Amino acid sequence: MSMMKKKMIYSVASVHSYMLKSGELNTKLISLYANNQCFLEAERLLPSPPDIFSFTTIIYAASKFNNSHYTLHLFSRMRSFNLLPDAQLLPCAIKACASLMCLRIALQIHGHITTSGSLAEAFVQSSLFHFYLKVGMLDNARKLFDEMPDKDVKSCSALAAGYAKKADKSNARQVFCKMRESGVEPNVVSWNGMIAGFNQSGQFLEAVLMFKDMHLSGLIADGIGISSVLPSIGHFVGLSMGAQVHGYVVKIGLLTDKCVHSAFIDMYGKCHCCKEMLTIFEDLDHVDVGACNALISGLSRSGLVNEALGTFEKFQSLAVELNVVSWTSMIACCSQHGKDMEALELFREMQKAGVKPNSVTIPCLLPACGNIAALSHGKAAHCYSIRQRFWNDVYVGSALVDMYANCGRIQKARHFFNMMSEPNLVCWNALLSGYAMHGMAKEATEIFHLMQIRGVKPDSVTFTSLLSACSQSGLVNEGRLYFDSMLQSHGIEPRMEQYACMVSLLGRAGKLEEAYSLITSMPLEPDACVWGALLSSCRVHHNMNLGEIAAYKLFELEPNNPGNYILLSNIYASRGKWKEVDNVRDIMKSRGLRKNPGCSWIEFKNKVHMLLAGDQSHPQMSLILEKLDDLRVEMKRSGFAPNTHFVLQDVEEQEKEHILCGHSEKLAVVFGMLNTKAGSSLNVIKNLRICGDCHNFMKFISISEGREIYVRDTNRFHHFKDGICSCGDYW
Known part of the structure; x- marks a missing residue:
C-alpha cells in the first residue's frame, strides 16, 4: 500500500472515530470511504439490514473508479437482500458488464429491467443499447434502437458503425441514410465510425467510398478519419487515391498529426512505394514508435528484409523506445523472408531489452523455429506461452502444431492438437499439413474425415495438404477421388496448388503422360508450380522428352531460377547426354546463374x-x-x-x-x-x-x-x- 493511501486511510479513520463518538454514523461516512476507494471499509459500515441508499453510494463510487468486478459483487449482494435497483443504479451494473464482457449477468439485468418497467428510462435504455453494440449482438441493439422515442446522433452513429464493423453494408448504410432523412445530421464522429468500421471488417472499398461521400458533403476530415481510411486505400485502392488524400491532408494542415504520419507510412508501404514511405518518415520532426513500426512493416512487405534490419538497428542506436509491436514486426519480417537465425536472435534480444513477448509474438517466432528445426527454441517458446497463459490462444496453438510437425515431432504435434478445446480450421490444416510432410497418408485421411464429423468445413488449403499426403504415398486412386470431390461435394473450385499436387501425384507414380494431359486440359494457365511438379517427376523417372517441354516452359516463366536448369541438366546427365549438360550450364553462365549449394x-x-x-x-x-x-x-x-x-x-x-x-x-x-x-x-x-x-x-x-x-x-x-x-x- 502506498504511503499516500496509508495517510488517507488514517485521516478517514480519524473522522470515523469522531463520528462514532458523536453518534453521527451515516451514509456520509460510507461515501467518504467509498470515494477514497476503501471499499471493504465502506462495506463493513452497511447498516443491518442494509438499505438501498447505502449500497447505491458504494456502487456509484466503484463504477466511477471502473472497478467492474467489485461493482457486480455489490450489485449481487444488494439483490440478495431483495433490494431493487432504481433507474440511476442499473446503468452502473450494465457498464460493469460491458467492461468485463459479461453477457450472462447483463441478460439477467435486462430481464429485471423489462419486468420492473425501467426500460422506459432513456439512460437505462441507452446503457443496454451500447452494451449490446460492444458485445456484437446487433439484433438486440437494433430492437432497442427501434423502440427509442428520441434517436440522437450518438445512437444512430453507434448503430451504423456497429453494422459496418460486422461488414453488414446494407444495414449500415440504411441506418446512416435514415438518420439524415429524419433530420439528424451526421457529424465527423458519425462518418469516422463508418469509415473505421468498414476498414476493420475488410470492406475497404466501402470505407473509401464513405470517406469520399463525407468530403462531398462538405465536412472537413480530422486525423481520426484520415488515419482510418488510409489503411483501406493501401489494402484496396492503391497509390493514385493515396496521393490524392496526401494532397488533401497537406491542404488542410493535418500532416503534423503523428497518427496521420504513421498511417501514410503504412499506406505507402502497402503500395510498395518505398521512396514515398521513406520521404514521409524523414519529414518527421520527432521519431515516434508508431512511425517506426509502420516503416519496418512497410519494408518487410516489400521484401526489403536487410533494409528493415538496418533500420531497426538504427532505431535502437537512437534510443527510440521500441515496444512489443516493433520487436514482433521485426521477428515476423525475418521469419517470413528466410532470416530464421536472425528471428531467433531478435527474440533473445527482445527479452534482454525488457520487452515482454505477447500472444502475437510467439506465432511470429515459431515458424522460424520450424524452418530450421530449432526444436529447443520452439520448446522454449512453448514453455513461455504456458507461463504467460496464452498457449491455448488459437493462433499460438496452430503455430505450435506447425512447429512440432516441422521439427519432425508429428506425435507431439498431434498430442498438442488434441489438447486444444476448440481448434479452428487453421489448426486442422496445420496438423493435416504435418501428416502430409511426414508422408502419413492414412493419418491425414483420418484427420480429414474427423473434420467432417466435427462439422469443420474444409478449404482450399485443406485439399492441398490432403492431395500432397496422397502424392507422398503414391495413392493415385485416392488422390483422384479427393480432387474430384473438391467441386462436386464441397463446392471448392480447384486452384493452381491442387493441380500442381495432382501433377506431382501422377508424375511421381510414373504416370507422366497422364500428368501432362492434365496440364494441357487445365482451365487455368499453368504456372511455374505446375510445370515444376512435372519437371521434378521427369527427373525421378529420367523422362527426357517431357522434361524438356516442362523445362523450357519454366525458362520462360522463371528465367532466373537456377533450380530449373539444374533439373534439366540432371535429366541429361542421368542419360549420359554430357553435351546437352554443357549446353544447359552455358545458358546458366550466360545469364549469371549459379547452382544453389546443398x-x-x-x-x-x-x-x-x-x-x-x-x-x-x-x-x-x-x-x-x-x-x-x-x-x-x-x-x-x-x-x-x-x-x-x-x-x-x-x-x-x-x-x-x-x-x-x-x-x-x-x-x-x-x-x-x-x-x-x-x-x-x-x-x-x-x-x-x-x-x-x-x-x-x-x-x-x-x-x-x-x-x-x-x-x-x-x-x-x-x-x-x-x-x-x-x-x-x-x-
Missing part, C-alpha cells in the same frame, strides 16, 4: 549449425571428414557400396565417391554424431532433395549407431530407424 542445418546446445556442401570453413570440418571416411570404409565392409549413380558429373568413379562424401546432409549427421551422446536422435534440415546415396547412408547409420535420424528435405520428412525409412523408399 545446405543443411542441425541444432546442438541451443545453437543451429549450418553445413554447406564443399565448404571447409566449419571449425570441426577436418574431424567430420575423417569420421566420414571411417564410416565409408565401414559401410563397404557391411555391403553398403556408395551409389555413384547419383553423381551427375562426367568424372572418374573414385572422384564420384569423394563428391558423395561432401553432401551437406552427411556432414550434418556426422557433426551430430561427434557432438551428441551415443544413441540420441538427430534432426537435420536440407535445402534440396535428399539423394539416394545419402538416403542409404542414413539407413546404415540408424543401424550401426543405433540412432533415430530425422531429415527434412524440400519434399518431405524422412524418419530413419533400424535401417528403415518412413518414406518406404518412395520420395
Whole structure:
C-alpha cells in the first residue's frame, strides 16, 4: 500500500472515530470511504439490514473508479437482500458488464429491467443499447434502437458503425441514410465510425467510398478519419487515391498529426512505394514508435528484409523506445523472408531489452523455429506461452502444431492438437499439413474425415495438404477421388496448388503422360508450380522428352531460377547426354546463374549449425571428414557400396565417391554424431532433395549407431530407424 493511501486511510479513520463518538454514523461516512476507494471499509459500515441508499453510494463510487468486478459483487449482494435497483443504479451494473464482457449477468439485468418497467428510462435504455453494440449482438441493439422515442446522433452513429464493423453494408448504410432523412445530421464522429468500421471488417472499398461521400458533403476530415481510411486505400485502392488524400491532408494542415504520419507510412508501404514511405518518415520532426513500426512493416512487405534490419538497428542506436509491436514486426519480417537465425536472435534480444513477448509474438517466432528445426527454441517458446497463459490462444496453438510437425515431432504435434478445446480450421490444416510432410497418408485421411464429423468445413488449403499426403504415398486412386470431390461435394473450385499436387501425384507414380494431359486440359494457365511438379517427376523417372517441354516452359516463366536448369541438366546427365549438360550450364553462365549449394542445418546446445556442401570453413570440418571416411570404409565392409549413380558429373568413379562424401546432409549427421551422446536422435534440415546415396547412408547409420535420424528435405520428412525409412523408399 502506498504511503499516500496509508495517510488517507488514517485521516478517514480519524473522522470515523469522531463520528462514532458523536453518534453521527451515516451514509456520509460510507461515501467518504467509498470515494477514497476503501471499499471493504465502506462495506463493513452497511447498516443491518442494509438499505438501498447505502449500497447505491458504494456502487456509484466503484463504477466511477471502473472497478467492474467489485461493482457486480455489490450489485449481487444488494439483490440478495431483495433490494431493487432504481433507474440511476442499473446503468452502473450494465457498464460493469460491458467492461468485463459479461453477457450472462447483463441478460439477467435486462430481464429485471423489462419486468420492473425501467426500460422506459432513456439512460437505462441507452446503457443496454451500447452494451449490446460492444458485445456484437446487433439484433438486440437494433430492437432497442427501434423502440427509442428520441434517436440522437450518438445512437444512430453507434448503430451504423456497429453494422459496418460486422461488414453488414446494407444495414449500415440504411441506418446512416435514415438518420439524415429524419433530420439528424451526421457529424465527423458519425462518418469516422463508418469509415473505421468498414476498414476493420475488410470492406475497404466501402470505407473509401464513405470517406469520399463525407468530403462531398462538405465536412472537413480530422486525423481520426484520415488515419482510418488510409489503411483501406493501401489494402484496396492503391497509390493514385493515396496521393490524392496526401494532397488533401497537406491542404488542410493535418500532416503534423503523428497518427496521420504513421498511417501514410503504412499506406505507402502497402503500395510498395518505398521512396514515398521513406520521404514521409524523414519529414518527421520527432521519431515516434508508431512511425517506426509502420516503416519496418512497410519494408518487410516489400521484401526489403536487410533494409528493415538496418533500420531497426538504427532505431535502437537512437534510443527510440521500441515496444512489443516493433520487436514482433521485426521477428515476423525475418521469419517470413528466410532470416530464421536472425528471428531467433531478435527474440533473445527482445527479452534482454525488457520487452515482454505477447500472444502475437510467439506465432511470429515459431515458424522460424520450424524452418530450421530449432526444436529447443520452439520448446522454449512453448514453455513461455504456458507461463504467460496464452498457449491455448488459437493462433499460438496452430503455430505450435506447425512447429512440432516441422521439427519432425508429428506425435507431439498431434498430442498438442488434441489438447486444444476448440481448434479452428487453421489448426486442422496445420496438423493435416504435418501428416502430409511426414508422408502419413492414412493419418491425414483420418484427420480429414474427423473434420467432417466435427462439422469443420474444409478449404482450399485443406485439399492441398490432403492431395500432397496422397502424392507422398503414391495413392493415385485416392488422390483422384479427393480432387474430384473438391467441386462436386464441397463446392471448392480447384486452384493452381491442387493441380500442381495432382501433377506431382501422377508424375511421381510414373504416370507422366497422364500428368501432362492434365496440364494441357487445365482451365487455368499453368504456372511455374505446375510445370515444376512435372519437371521434378521427369527427373525421378529420367523422362527426357517431357522434361524438356516442362523445362523450357519454366525458362520462360522463371528465367532466373537456377533450380530449373539444374533439373534439366540432371535429366541429361542421368542419360549420359554430357553435351546437352554443357549446353544447359552455358545458358546458366550466360545469364549469371549459379547452382544453389546443398545446405543443411542441425541444432546442438541451443545453437543451429549450418553445413554447406564443399565448404571447409566449419571449425570441426577436418574431424567430420575423417569420421566420414571411417564410416565409408565401414559401410563397404557391411555391403553398403556408395551409389555413384547419383553423381551427375562426367568424372572418374573414385572422384564420384569423394563428391558423395561432401553432401551437406552427411556432414550434418556426422557433426551430430561427434557432438551428441551415443544413441540420441538427430534432426537435420536440407535445402534440396535428399539423394539416394545419402538416403542409404542414413539407413546404415540408424543401424550401426543405433540412432533415430530425422531429415527434412524440400519434399518431405524422412524418419530413419533400424535401417528403415518412413518414406518406404518412395520420395
